[in-house]
Amino acid sequence: MKSETKGLSLYWKCQLIGWSLASLYWTLMGAIGSNFSILLAIVHFLGDLIIYILPTHLFRAISLRNNWGQLRPKQLLPIVIPAVIVLGLVFMTLTICKNYWIGASLHPQLYGSFATNFKNSWIVTWMTGIRLMSIWILAYYAYHFAQAEIKANRENARLALVAKNAQLEQLRAQLNPHFFFNSLNNIKGLVIENPTGARRAIDLLSELLRSSLYGGDAALILLKQEIDLIRDYLELEKMRLEDRLQWDIVVDEEMLEVLVLPLCIQTLVENAIKHGIAQRKDGGTIVIRVGKADDFLRVTVRNEGNLRDGQTRGLGLKNLKERLDLQYNGKADFSLTLIGDDFVLATLLIPIYEKV
Incomplete structure (x- = not known):
């Protein structure tokens, strides 16, 4: 030898x-x-x-x-x-x-x-x-x-990273049941009134489950994956709210390969529906805009509604803020503002990380 x-x-x-x-x-x-x-x-x-x-x-x-x-x-x-x-x-x-x-x-x-x-x-x-x-x-x-x-x-640094990952995993574990239990409640309301819609809703939820479970270990996902998930979620919610829910999504195609935190935009959309659209007799429109602002990805979600304490202190937004702080070390920014008397605007700024 x-x-x-x-x-x-x-x-x-x-x-x-x-x-x-x-x-x-x-x-x-x-x-x-x-x-x-x-x-x-x-x-x-x-x-x-x-x-x-x-x-x-x-x-x-x-x-x-x-x-x-x-x-x-x-x-x-x-x-x-x-x-x-x-x-x-x-x-x-x-x-x-x-x-x-x-x-x-x-x-x-x-x-x-x-x-x-x-x-x-x-x-x-x-x-x-x-x-x-x-x-x-x-x-x-x-x-x-x-x-x-x-x-x-x-x-x-290694111990800090381990603690950070553990905290992120804990937050993700809190977020997924919150997201899916809401979806299951939506399907429950469709089973008797609209069996065909309920079957379609189950298919959509299956896709959402597949995206979450198989991609659950990823700290970041592509923006286009997040947008696809949002479209499925909106379709699922529309089966419950019917004509009361409309949406308009515009995304800068150059940003589709940017990496984002999983469910970060979906959380804003869910919050807008729960505290805005669903509370109004005539419903409303979710307006989503995603583009580049300097070195950040800028996401806005606008909906009809008013700001209330429950809307800003809910589990979803609290979870999102904590995950943003952990993942981006305080470099990401999130805010909810009232526009006039009838609209709420959620704005998310996150550092641009492109897929390597």
Whole structure:
């Protein structure tokens, strides 16, 4: 079986690249001076690389074992300060030993005792080590804090989405029985008076059920599907109200592929019939207009009638407002206004989402 070789982890890439650049800096400083030797530069470069990587990798192992990356900055500070001092001491010791060993091996006549070399360079080397190790530890924990923040934000977003979907499902579960029970009541009134109309009404309700049940999991549907459902619903209601119900629907054909919330327009139509047309002896006409307004889909439903408290606080409209807020994050707008003394206008503005 052919084995798959994984590449270097991000940690090791950063270790090798970062410390290689630091080592090359000292190599460049040596190249600027006199008596530069390529061989000596390579030896110092490899030696520095080991001195940088060895203590920092050891610190990382200790940090992972003790879960220091899970601590808050205030909790981490008492650990980091001593760690920087210790790592600086380790860096100082290894660097002085490396420089003395290489120098004494190549030019023994130029180097005195190790104690003398240590005394002359330990402070500067230690301060350099503290500076380098401080930068490394700061970058190491800053990366972990950033990753933890990103992970937390993703988890919060996922939980918010789950809660939002659950709430939408709950609202949809409330809406469908409300819609179909009203339709069944309409059919009940036709069974004795108009058996033929009742059979046609059952066929229409079957289509409505099919559209709702098989498309019930969709958060959004095409506008043309919503309009088809409205036409079936209006025909179903006309069997009950007969000549008292008329309608006029005009839809911008360019908007038919726009995605809308299921039953959003149907709810407005149902509300107009229930609180407007059905309450009037002479009935009236439902006027539906759908078009584009800037970056929004604009839907208006006008009917004869008057605004009453029950019309604005019913289950259907309350449900619609909540679903619009959840689905469009407050970007959709819905309003009911009285025009003159005889007409009510429902206006719906929703962001345009086209089918991908």
